[in-house]
Amino acid sequence: MIACLRLFSAFCLAALLAACASSPSSSLGELPRTPDASIEQLLEQATSAKTPEKAALLRLSAADMAFQQNNPGRSAQILAQVPMDSLKPAAQVFASTLTAELAMTRNQPKAALTALQHPSLQNLAELPPEQQIRTSTVHARAYEADGQIMAAARERVAMAPLLTGEAVAPNHEAIWTLIAAVPAEQLQATGNPTLDGWISLVQAIKSAGTLEQQQAAIDTWRSQNPAHPAAVNLPTPLVKLKELASQPLNKIALLLPQEGPLANVAKALREGFMAAHYQAEQAGQKPPVIEFYDTSRLTSIDDFYSKAQAAGVQLVIGPLEKPLVKQLSARAQLPITTLALNYSETEQGPPQLFQFGLAAEDEAREVSRRARADGLHRAAAMVPKGEWGNRVFNAFRQDWEAHGGTIIGVEHVDKPVALAQQIADLFKLRQSEGRAKSLQSTVGTEVAAQPSRSRDIEFIFLAVTPQQAQQIKPTLNFQYAGDVPVYATSHVFSASGDINQYKDMTGVMFCETPWLLDTSNPLRNQVAAQWPQANGSLGRLFAMGADAYGLAPRLGQLKALPDTRIDGLSGSLGMSPSQRIERQMPWAQFVSGQVQRLPDTPR
Template sequence: MIARLRPLLLLCLVGLLAACASSSNSVGELPRTPQASIEQLLQQAGDAQTEEANLLRLSAADQAYKQKDIGRSSSILEQVQLETLKPAQQIFASTLAAELALARKNPKAALQALSHPSFERLGELPVEQQIRSQLTRAKALEQDGQLLAAARERIYIAPLLSDATAASNHEAIWALVSRLPANQLQTTGDADLTGWLALASASKSAATLEQQQAAIDNWVATHPAHPAAVQLPKPLQDLKQLSSEPIGQIALLLPQEGKLSSVGRALRDGFMAAYYQAQQAGETLPDVQIYDSSRIRSMDSFYQQAQSAGTQLVIGPLEKELVTQLSSREQLPITTLALNYSQNEQEAPPQLFQFGLAAEDEAREAARRAWSDGMRRAIALAPSGDWGNRVLAAFRQSWEAQGGELLAAQSIAQPVELAQQIGKLLQLRQSEARSKSIEEKLGTEVAAQPSRRQDVDFMFLAATPQQAQQIKPTLVFQYAGDMPVYATSTLNSGVYNQAQYLDMEGIEFSETPWMLNTDDPTRQLIINQWPQAGGSLGRLYAMGADAFILAPRLDQLKALPSTRIDGLTGSLSLDAQQRVVRQLPWAQFTGGQIQRLPDTPLD
């Protein structure tokens, strides 16, 4: 019986090999990696338009790309007509085109290249090409801000990877999911992806370092076979190595008298409200001693007093001059979380951390959001004076660093001049002048209304509620009612005013989670105790509560720069100067109400 089956088996094997050969021929060959130079490859290709010549050109373009000669690679690739290639070569060329687009920071062009119909046959190509194409797609999705899709792509390709590439991809998956906003950490149809998202959620949800470590340990116990449990991402391994020695004594240094006393009280009350809430939850907490910074004559004397009392962490001061004074020192005797930012540009002592509600953060956030939305050319309105200058400078620096163009900027003047200023920004006067010139030449009236400049994508606005209430209607009057406006939270008073909200219809603005998450338990607790926290002053109570959350996590933020803490003032991280940076959610005035907008991926 076995002998009789052999000829049939042989016949089937021959047929299978023939089918594979036919499939290989139809999909085509990939360019080889020859030892020849770029010049030799191009010389060998000559002017011929044969398949072999195109393979040589693709090899030359690829070699130029690997040598980081983006211009030359692009030039060579342009000589190859994509439609004349076989599918394998189309995939290779399109992947290379995507890599070149990413090198030019153009992810949309990269994704367009990767959408070529030939990719339907990617699975027929060698594993190396499959990996290259799919990792390129993952990088393009990430660069385009599609972090969840990028993570999904990397998870899909993970089984094909090995050694260093597999390890790098593993860490990249964690870097992607850890940057996702909380509303995207939901269950999916993919078990591996759902596990990654659950790990990210577990690492974000804990208030203290010890709770975070416990949440991660619990996730590992419930997902023992998951790739991230088998090999915990390095930032989470490092987290476990951080000292979990609890802080025993905190000094809260805030002004209780003078012009900053109301701010100091709001920060103190927010801090203590979060403290008592944690206490009721059964957490082991440090002792807190409150000091009046308005009575301090010497920071040296204060530190001596605090050290004598066993203080391990100082939270404060609030006064900018005191923070600036501390930042100019080489060392501090006690780790200090200042509640303001220094005016010094020099490097601060390693024991000093700085946290505040800086409007510059919101200007940078506006630049990030607008760029993510596809905007590229901006105009700006900001108040005159030091505050407005700092906000505008922060927006300009961040916007131009991304590649955006700030076409014009104006300082907000009195209402009587506002229409003229906006008209100048929009170049409306030039439009009116052109119409008048045409009328004079024709000797008759021209039925044409002025039009604004068309090279502006949006306006960046830093303004008070009263100023913003005048600006949006002025834009409508100046034929720019359809122009997107990205603003800072300064235009939101926190007190419901339907008429004012209607006047600001369509304006998008960054805002603290405190002002948008009205059902947050800490917020409700504070407002029940201090009703004035329901208005704009609430942001200071939120900052006080976040200072309590930050207190035990400073070492973590310093050791693990990718760490983010979801607070009431924003998603908090630490920059290289040990300044706490806030990334904020967004909202929009819609129909006389404030509507929260979908969160975008974190930086």
């Protein structure tokens, strides 16, 4: 009986070893295969394997099995017991690939890319297609996570011919998503015909403005590249663009309050919206019909949608009130596509809900972008005390630190009398004065020493009112920090036209809407002729209303093509994955009370 058991065990071991090997071995050696055995059985057989190579293959199979069972910790532990130098090239490719996959589970793309630089990877093309696909897939994922978008696209294009069945479409869509996310000015020919075909398709669509122009660009490209994979199977976002082009927008519901605390805000939005509508009419376009609904008399949001549906409304613009936007964002579905004119607290809402507003957080991120483009790395911040200041600072901090920047300190502005001390604390001036006094005490005579500020701070992020900014900038000068660049949000600019108000803020740079910086814009001048307040701070709301009209027919386009931007009057508009419209803004600077436009930040 015992002899029979031993014979059976020997048979099992032989079967396991056979299962661990690829078909006929070559000079590259064997690839491990995951056999019909448990991790424990594989490890046990590895301890008694006759050769180091067989033991290593069994451990590689065990490590891979742990990885496939979603146990990366144990997989890494087993893999660490496999000496790479004992493996032949094929197994080294396998081990390097698994190492990269494990690194990606830890969100370490650079470690994954390092693993995939192993010399054995030069032999990848000689290995079975399954291994080539697996290695190329993790390579593409690592490139993408590391920000090397075109390298990721090139990897996916290279492995596309190896794919069959259900694996083809996801890779096809991933190639499109990658290349479409690259700014147009960074797209250049590579010498790879298939990759260059993808690039020329993206360029053709990005250079076209309207849906109709993009549709024509797609048709032209397909006729010029009939055999290209993207021509044979159009990427899903482009199929959606074709559908959008065939469904013109004929009726919009404008949902705003006519009474209550937000009535004046709503009026400015409405006038800007309608001004853009009339301008489209004058240009010979066939704009949609606009129907007005008053949220100040709204009793039920469901009743509104029922009436709007019955009236043939295809798009709702509004509401403005935050509680209503919050209510809509909590729903799983909406009966009509809706562009809310405010933001909810939650990131994700129903697929039919888009959100647009003059978010201070956008401006905080804009400051981060500008300072980063100017080559700065270390920031301090001054924001108002309270919830708004915390929110704006957090938006700045998250974007700044996500791109490698450092926050040296933050002061929350409240009472003007405390400003001098706050700025002194920020720049460590008191430490400088203390050193001077200590030196004076040591030498026993009076020391002529001017306080010196800390040089750690390269610029100040400022998000305060014009009145606060008028106090802060002179105090910085007084506290030996007048040479520190100040990057501010638009809140420092009241657009009052009062030169004296800004004389003390010379040098302060701030982002602002194109509406208030481009005084030659025809629509702005047309609106301001009827409503002079559009020249002041309310102009931002007129601009937002006009941009809401411009966004109306292009929401689907922004969703389908994530890198698309629309040059609006409130900023350059794009869409986040959570369907929020985000603004990038131009810049200006105060000089002797005047506002001077600065060159735009590179996108």
